[in-house]
Amino acid sequence: MEIFQGLIDGFGIALGANNLLFAFLGALLGTAIGVLPGLGPAGTISLLLPVVYQMGSSTTTVIFLAGIYYGSMYGGSTTSILLNLPGEAASVITTLDGYQMAQKGRAGAALSIAAIGSFIAGTIGVIGLTFIAPPLAEFALSFGPPEYFSLTLVGLVLAVFLSGSSVSKGLLTLALGMILASVGLDPITGKLRFTFASVGLQSGFDFTTLAMGIFGLGEIFYNLEQSDVMGTVTTKIGRLFPTASEWVQSRWAILRGSIMGFVVGILPGGGGVLGSLASYAVEQKLSKHPEEFGKGAIAGVAGPESANNAASTASFIPLLTLGIPSNSSIAMIFAALLIQGVTPGPFLIVEHPEVFWGVTASMYIGNVMLLILNLPLVGLWVQLLKVPFNILGPVVVLLTVIGVYSTSNDVFQVFVLIFFGVVGYFMRKFRFEPGPLPMAFVLAPMIENSVRQSLLMSRGSLGIFVERPISAVLLGVFAIMVISQLVKALRSRKRSAAI
Amino acid sequence: MKRFHKAMGVALTAALLLAGCGGAKKEATPPAGNTTTPAPAAQAKAWAPEKPVTMIVPYSAGGSTDVLARVVEKVWSKHVSVPLTVVNKPGASGWEGRDTVAKAKPDGYTMFMGYGSGEDLIAPQLRTATFDPIKDFTPISLLSAHSVLFVVPADSPYKTMQELMAASKTKPVNAALSGVGNLMDISVRALAKAAGAEITGVPFAGGGPATTAMVGGQVDVGPGHPSELMPHVKGGRLRILATATPERDPSLPDVPTLKELGINFTNPGSLKGVAMPKGTPAEIVKFYEDTFKKISEDPDFKKGMADAFQPVIYKNSADFGALIKSTFDTYTQMIKDLNITVK
Numbered sequence: 001m002e003i004f005q006g007l008i009d010g011f012g013i014a015l016g017a018n019n020l021l022f023a024f025l026g027a028l029l030g031t032a033i034g035v036l037p038g039l040g041p042a043g044t045i046s047l048l049l050p051v052v053y054q055m056g057s058s059t060t061t062v063i064f065l066a067g068i069y070y071g072s073m074y075g076g077s078t079t080s081i082l083l084n085l086p087g088e089a090a091s092v093i094t095t096l097d098g099y100q101m102a103q104k105g106r107a108g109a110a111l112s113i114a115a116i117g118s119f120i121a122g123t124i125g126v127i128g129l130t131f132i133a134p135p136l137a138e139f140a141l142s143f144g145p146p147e148y149f150s151l152t153l154v155g156l157v158l159a160v161f162l163s164g165s166s167v168s169k170g171l172l173t174l175a176l177g178m179i180l181a182s183v184g185l186d187p188i189t190g191k192l193r194f195t196f197a198s199v200g201l202q203s204g205f206d207f208t209t210l211a212m213g214i215f216g217l218g219e220i221f222y223n224l225e226q227s228d229v230m231g232t233v234t235t236k237i238g239r240l241f242p243t244a245s246e247w248v249q250s251r252w253a254i255l256r257g258s259i260m261g262f263v264v265g266i267l268p269g270g271g272g273v274l275g276s277l278a279s280y281a282v283e284q285k286l287s288k289h290p291e292e293f294g295k296g297a298i299a300g301v302a303g304p305e306s307a308n309n310a311a312s313t314a315s316f317i318p319l320l321t322l323g324i325p326s327n328s329s330i331a332m333i334f335a336a337l338l339i340q341g342v343t344p345g346p347f348l349i350v351e352h353p354e355v356f357w358g359v360t361a362s363m364y365i366g367n368v369m370l371l372i373l374n375l376p377l378v379g380l381w382v383q384l385l386k387v388p389f390n391i392l393g394p395v396v397v398l399l400t401v402i403g404v405y406s407t408s409n410d411v412f413q414v415f416v417l418i419f420f421g422v423v424g425y426f427m428r429k430f431r432f433e434p435g436p437l438p439m440a441f442v443l444a445p446m447i448e449n450s451v452r453q454s455l456l457m458s459r460g461s462l463g464i465f466v467e468r469p470i471s472a473v474l475l476g477v478f479a480i481m482v483i484s485q486l487v488k489a490l491r492s493r494k495r496s497a498a499i
Numbered sequence: 500m501k502r503f504h505k506a507m508g509v510a511l512t513a514a515l516l517l518a519g520c521g522g523a524k525k526e527a528t529p530p531a532g533n534t535t536t537p538a539p540a541a542q543a544k545a546w547a548p549e550k551p552v553t554m555i556v557p558y559s560a561g562g563s564t565d566v567l568a569r570v571v572e573k574v575w576s577k578h579v580s581v582p583l584t585v586v587n588k589p590g591a592s593g594w595e596g597r598d599t600v601a602k603a604k605p606d607g608y609t610m611f612m613g614y615g616s617g618e619d620l621i622a623p624q625l626r627t628a629t630f631d632p633i634k635d636f637t638p639i640s641l642l643s644a645h646s647v648l649f650v651v652p653a654d655s656p657y658k659t660m661q662e663l664m665a666a667s668k669t670k671p672v673n674a675a676l677s678g679v680g681n682l683m684d685i686s687v688r689a690l691a692k693a694a695g696a697e698i699t700g701v702p703f704a705g706g707g708p709a710t711t712a713m714v715g716g717q718v719d720v721g722p723g724h725p726s727e728l729m730p731h732v733k734g735g736r737l738r739i740l741a742t743a744t745p746e747r748d749p750s751l752p753d754v755p756t757l758k759e760l761g762i763n764f765t766n767p768g769s770l771k772g773v774a775m776p777k778g779t780p781a782e783i784v785k786f787y788e789d790t791f792k793k794i795s796e797d798p799d800f801k802k803g804m805a806d807a808f809q810p811v812i813y814k815n816s817a818d819f820g821a822l823i824k825s826t827f828d829t830y831t832q833m834i835k836d837l838n839i840t841v842k
Contacts, residue, residue: 046560046587053573144717145701185592188679188702191626202629203590268711323730324711328587331561331707338730339570341806345734449704456701457673457718 006349007130010357013059014365022055022064023362027369030071034078037085037212038403041072042328049336058340059358065333066316066359067366070122073272073312074370077114077305078381081107083396085216089207090272090308092438093280095215096162097293097300104296108240108382113250113298114305115374121258121306122367125313128262129320130360136314137321140266145453146465150474151267152446155274157481159443161281162435164294167489169432177440180205187445188452200412205420208407210441212400213417214434218424220393240379242298250302253283257306265311268318268326272311273442276304294433313363319344320356546782548607551582554773555611557596557618559589562706563645563726563809564613567771570803571612571642571794578793589705592678593618594628601630605637605776607783614638615770615819617682620827624834625680636774638823639784640791641814643804645724646768647686647743648754652716653736660694660740660760663720667696675709675721676700680839682769683709683722685830686743688837690722690757693764713737724769725751729808744768750810770826772819788815 013019033044045065052061076087081098094114101110128136143151156174163170183194184204195201242250260282261275283303284293293300315326323345325331337344342352349356384392404417427434458464466472556568568585575583588596596611597618603609613619619632630636649660657663666672676683679702691698701718703709706727713721713728714736722743731737739754745765747756757764773791775783794800795813804811814822 042560042587046585049569049585050572050576050582141711141715144712144715187704203595269708318711322714322736323734324714325561325707328560331559331565334561335566335569338566338726338807339573339803341802343730343733343806345730346736347734453701453703456699459671459699 003131006353006357007361009353010359010361011364013354013358014063014361018057019060019063019358019362020365022060023067023366024369026064026067027071027074027366027373030068030073031075031370031373033068034072034075034087036075036403037079037087037216037400038208038407040088040208040329040407041069042332043407044068044072045329045332049332052336053340058337058342058352059355061336061340062333062355062359063362063366065329065336066363069329069333070309070312070363070366071370073309074115074118074374077118077301078111081110081114081301082381082384083216083392084219085396085400086211086438087208088272089211089438089442090276090304090311092211092215092273092435093162093276093304093308094301096280096433096435097295097297099219100294100296101298101301102385106296106298107385108378109242109246109298110301111378111381112241112375113246113302115371115378117250117254117257117302117306118309119367119371120254121261121310122313122370123364124255124258125262125265125310126360126363126367129313129317129363133317133321136266137317140268140318141322141324142470143267144468145450145457146468146471147474148267148269149447149450149454150465150471150478151274152443152450154474154478154481155277155443156440156447157478157485158274158277158281159436159439160485161284162277162294162433162439164433164435166431166433167485170436173427173432173434173436174440177437178444180210180437181441181444182448187449188456198412200410200416205416205441206404206408206413207438207442209404209413209417210420211438212404213420214424214427214437216396216400217417217421218428218434220396221421221425222428223389223393240382246298249287249297249299252286253279253299253303254306256282256286257303258310261307261310262314264307265314266317266326268315268324269446272308272315273439275307275311277439279303279307294435316359316363320348320359322346323348546607546780546786548579548581548786550608551584552579552608552610553584553586555596555600555609556585556587557589557593557611557613558587559705559707560587563724563807564616564771566726566807567643567804567809568612570800570807570809573803574794574797574800577797577799578790592622592681594622594630597632598629600774600776601635603776605779605783607775607779607786610639610773610775610787612642612771612773614772614774615641615644615823615826617678617680617685617769620770620823621682621685621830621834622680624831625839633824633827635777637777637779637784638816638820639773639775639787640795640816641770641772641812641819641822642791642795643771643809644768644812645726645771645809646748647682647722647766648725648728648751649690649720649722649740649743649757650713650728650732650737651720651740652713653738654716655719655738657719657740660755660757660762663740664694664696664762667691667698672696672698672720673718674698674700675712675718676702677706677709677723678702678704682766685833685837685839686722686764686766688839689764689766689833690743690762692837693757694762725808748810750808767826770819770822772814772823784816 033039055061076091077094079085080091080094081102084095084099086092086095098110160170257279260278264275283299284290318324319330325334404413454464556565558564572585600611623632674687687700710727712718714731741757742754743766795811
């Protein structure tokens with residue numbers, strides 16, 4: 001078959017010395033920036049573009065840049081688990097159970113399962129890319145504003161699953177996240193909202209600053225209050241690898257997460273967040289011990305980590321099959337290809353098969369490299385936890401402040417970071433789970449934009465959401481989820497009233 | 500001992516936070532090692548940069564302006580001894596990056612790409628900007644102009660612009676816009692008025708998502724720049740109906756102009772030039788003027804621009820400045836005619 005021939009040619013290209021080297025460098029660099037808070041793959045790719053022009057071959061260019069991109073997904077989970085510092089939206093979910101596992105001495109298992117899950121997910125993603133990319137890309141194109149609205153609405157309900165024991169507190173947190181998201185420029189009319197005449201707030205709050213503040217700084221501020229934490233962070237470092245029972249709990253989570261992440265990751269702009277969120281919610285629902293979630297359930301790390309890695313691989317599909325970039329990192333790869341004379345689009349596979357197949361084959365190799373890179377490092381990372389809190393804490397503060405300042409060059413953002421740290425502190429003090437806040441923060445603008453775009457398209461008719469099949473199905477899912485939650489709540493209230 | 504540890508922890512944390520907040524008077528300068536050295540005092544000899552130069556692109560990556568900056572970046576080292584750093588600073592619909600440059604020091608190390616776009620000449624006339632688009636900048640050179648093309652999805656039933664305009668009188672017609680109050684927004688309104696049609700503009704978060712909506716058939720028509728649309732036209736997913744330029748585009752000889760089709764709307768396109776903060780000394784302006792002239796004549800640059808579907812149009816500082824002012828006035832008139840307000 002053509003596909004196998006293309007794949008064989010692709011491996012021939014990807015296994016060339018130059019391409020192997022750059023795949024490795026990309027993966028290494030990607031992991032490094034994933035671990036460091038602040039600089040993300042988009043910023044790094046932007047800085048490296050002048051370098052890649054010297055590479056000569058556009059295949060090598062994409063191999064290198066792609067390696068940075070999916071490598072950063074591997075690295076992002078490291079800080080989430082060890083330091084409660086999510087690097088990007090998709091890693092937020094990993095902090096919920098991953099950090100708890102680290103607190104209980106299971107950091108090694110969490111890191112390993114994240115690496116293994118990411119490897120499996122990445123490989124599944126590349127297989128999907130190889131065989132079913134074109135029809136999936138067409139499917140992605142049929143997602144217009146009404147479909148995005150319905151999908152993100154489902155995402156919002158899923159975010160409620162992150163609220164831990166008190167759903168009402170979770171809803172409050174969700175609402176707070178939505179309010180914070182509305183600060184800034186209104187995307188449809190261009191008016192300023194809640195900016196109080198501050199230039200720094202004109203673009204609204206930056207997600208990374210918010211996440212690092214609420215999770216990272218908030219945790220540190222809260223810990224400062226506890227006098228017994230000053231000695232060490234964890235009492236013991238357990239086994240570095242997951243136990244057999246943990247592995248059994250995780251393997252289906254990995255599979256399910258990979259598929260969910262892959263499907264959602266194809267959608268331009270949607271991607272990683274929704275995939276991880278959906279995976280977490282599904283795993284919680286299917287788990288035999290749902291009460292463990294939020295306290296260190298390994299499936300809560302395995303599923304979402306797999307989802308966000310599958311999503312990052314899937315986000316290459318629109319680029320390679322249709323020439324549509326899904327996010328800013330991929331947009332820069334798009335620009336790099338364009339100015340080297342390779343026009344991304346449906347004919348890329350025909351006009352430049354060496355680029356398409358070379359990159360695809362390189363992704364298989366890249367995933368293997370990342371696994372080999374990350375698994376041995378688990379032992380090293382875990383040693384970090386032996387550092388006593390009164391040194392580790394300020395170091396984390398230093399890293400987050402540097403991370404925020406270096407990407408924004410604006411001291412105002414450091415103040416914003418501290419503000420969110422204080423918010424995170426109070427949330428922990430009053431036992432509010434922080435998870436729903438960043439989720440709502442990411443989803444709310446998408447919901448708002450898509451509903452307003454949809455209503456413009458339909459001239460104000462709400463029918464557009466149910467007339468289009470995909471949107472109708474998603475709204476149906478939303479309705480079912482909300483109704484089932486209500487029924488459950490009513491039933492348990494009836495039961496406790498009857499007692 | 501425990502209390503001492505606690506105090507140490509608090510003190511260290513507080514110290515680090517305060518250190519991060521210190522130096523708050525520093526203005527936002529891009530991360531290219533820009534320290535605040537004053538402009539060289541030697542007026543007699545020609546100026547040349549001694550440390551890396553930063554070019555800000557006030558849009559996110561992958562858009563037509565970003566691509567233009569990347570092509571410049573590609574050939575930069577052949578003409579200038581110091582490196583160029585391209586920094587994307589999207590935000591506030593293209594104003595955040597511009598605001599950064601408006602408030603930067605006019606020392607020849609900070610510039611932005613994209614001067615002359617709708618965000619400079621149109622949007623500030625609709626809402627208050629934090630900078631004055633004419634007074635706060637020194638125009639350096641024009642490098643390109645991104646014309647406005649009108650495209651439809653490949654499977655659209657409309658074969659010509661007239662069919663589309665006629666259909667709009669009976670059915671709702673949607674157009675994808677890359678933003679609010681920018682050139683695309685105005686073009687759609689002007690087109691609708693000139694053709695007596697009714698088109699609703701649906702704003703998207705930039706050229707990328709808007710193009711995706713067009714390719715996906717989510718909208719009926721869309722204005723866009725060749726750089727963003729041509730890959731899809733070549734790929735057979737989009738069809739061009741017309742161009743808004745006064746004359747036919749030489750790279751697209753089969754595309755009629757709106758004027759030819761009897762629709763009285765022309766627009767030379769979004770001017771894409773380089774600008775520096777106001778008060779930039781004349782010898783710095785001269786250096787960059789000459790540099791960009793050499794870049795615009797560089798064959799690698801021309802090839803890169805051709806691959807990116809962007810024309811190379813060079814103007815020096817004085818001509819560019821004059822063009823900016825006259826284009827600004829044209830838009831003032833257009834805004835009045837079209838009765839556009841941001842409520």
